[in-house]
Amino acid sequence: MAENVTPRVRVPSEATAGEVVTIKTLISHTMESGQRKDDQGNVIPRSIINRFVAAFNGETIIDVTLEPAISTNPYFEFDAKIPESGTMTFTWYDDDGSTYEDAHDITVG
Amino acid sequence: AALFVPQLAMAATTEEAISAFTGGATPGEGDLTLTAPEIAENGNTVPIEVSAPGAESIIILAAGNPNPDVATFNFGPLAGEQSASTRIRLAKTQDVVAVAKMSDGSFIQAKQEVKVTIGGCGG
Numbered sequence: 155m156a157e158n159v160t161p162r163v164r165v166p167s168e169a170t171a172g173e174v175v176t177i178k179t180l181i182s183h184t185m186e187s188g189q190r191k192d193d194q195g196n197v198i199p200r201s202i203i204n205r206f207v208a209a210f211n212g213e214t215i216i217d218v219t220l221e222p223a224i225s226t227n228p229y230f231e232f233d234a235k236i237p238e239s240g241t242m243t244f245t246w247y248d249d250d251g252s253t254y255e256d257a258h259d260i261t262v263g
Numbered sequence: 264a265a266l267f268v269p270q271l272a273m274a275a276t277t278e279e280a281i282s283a284f285t286g287g288a289t290p291g292e293g294d295l296t297l298t299a300p301e302i303a304e305n306g307n308t309v310p311i312e313v314s315a316p317g318a319e320s321i322i323i324l325a326a327g328n329p330n331p332d333v334a335t336f337n338f339g340p341l342a343g344e345q346s347a348s349t350r351i352r353l354a355k356t357q358d359v360v361a362v363a364k365m366s367d368g369s370f371i372q373a374k375q376e377v378k379v380t381i382g383g384c385g386g
Contacts, residue, residue: 174343187352189329214339216347221332223325225308225350232336233343 159183163244165258169236177208177215178231181246181254187222203228203254205247210260211240238262277326281362284322284335285370290362293371295321296346297361306353306379314346315363315371321345327357354382 164178181203188200202222208215208230215234234242239262246254281290298312313321313336323333336347345363353359360374 176343209339210341213341214337215341215343216339217337218347218349219335219337221334222330223328223333223352225352229348229350231312231348233346235341235343237341 159246159248159254161244161246161254161256163256163258165242166260167258168261168263171237171262173236174233175236175260176231177234177242178229179206179208179244180227180229182227183246183248185222185224185226185228189222201249203246203248206230207245207247208232208234208242210234210236210242211238215242236260236262277324277331277360280322280324280331281360281372284362284364288370290370290372293363293365293369295361295363295371295373297359297373297375299359299375299377301376302378302380303353304380306355306382308350309353309377309379310348310350311359312346312348313361313363314344315361315365316345317366318345318363319366321347321361321363323351324360324362325351325353325357326360328352328354333359353377353379355379 161181166175186201190198206218216232242258244256295315303309320337322335324331325333333351338345356378358374358376362372
């Protein structure tokens with residue numbers, strides 16, 4: 155697992171039924187592109203997060219395929235429809251096979 | 264000229280990437296908005312936004328990068344709007360291209376030139 159990978163997400167804790175809310179996510183990751191070279195001129199191998207999925211109560215909101223052209227510390231902002239109370243889950247998939255997860259509850263009052 | 268062959272084989276062109284996404288169809292014009300800065304001082308982190316109401320998925324391509332693929336957004340049933348923002352790397356001044364697959368199976372395209380002061384791919 156890459157070191158110091160910390161997901162941060164901004165999700166409202168409350169919503170009205172059917173409301174569309176804006177979600178912001180950021181995860182710290184070097185996103186090594188595989189294009190850079192070290193001091194000796196050797197290519198630094200690619201090591202990126204290649205997929206990001208956000209879902210609510212198991213239903214997909216957005217499923218993103220990332221390529222090396224995504225910046226360091228990948229940031230995503232998108233809109234989600236909240237039909238009922240539940241849990242929003244976020245999953246990032248690393249090239250090295252590890253996954254990073256975060257989850258937030260949203261209450262429909 | 265033979266020296267260039269391995270590189271060409273590795274990095275598909277933007278046209279090939281679009282064709283792979285659309286299954287060979289040529290994308291038309293439509294309600295697809297690609298928002299990117301006209302000038303990016305730092306190519307390492309260029310904010311972009313795509314929006315296409317009714318799209319199933321949107322692919323982002325950067326024609327002037329070593330590899331044109333940037334990202335593909337697939338929208339699920341709970342997407343509030345078919346839009347998303349992220350930050351991308353641009354190696355040099357170039358066109359950023361977005362192609363959206365609409366729910367009726369058609370494809371639409373938008374592009375915008377971004378002038379890059381400092382390239383963002385290292386090396």
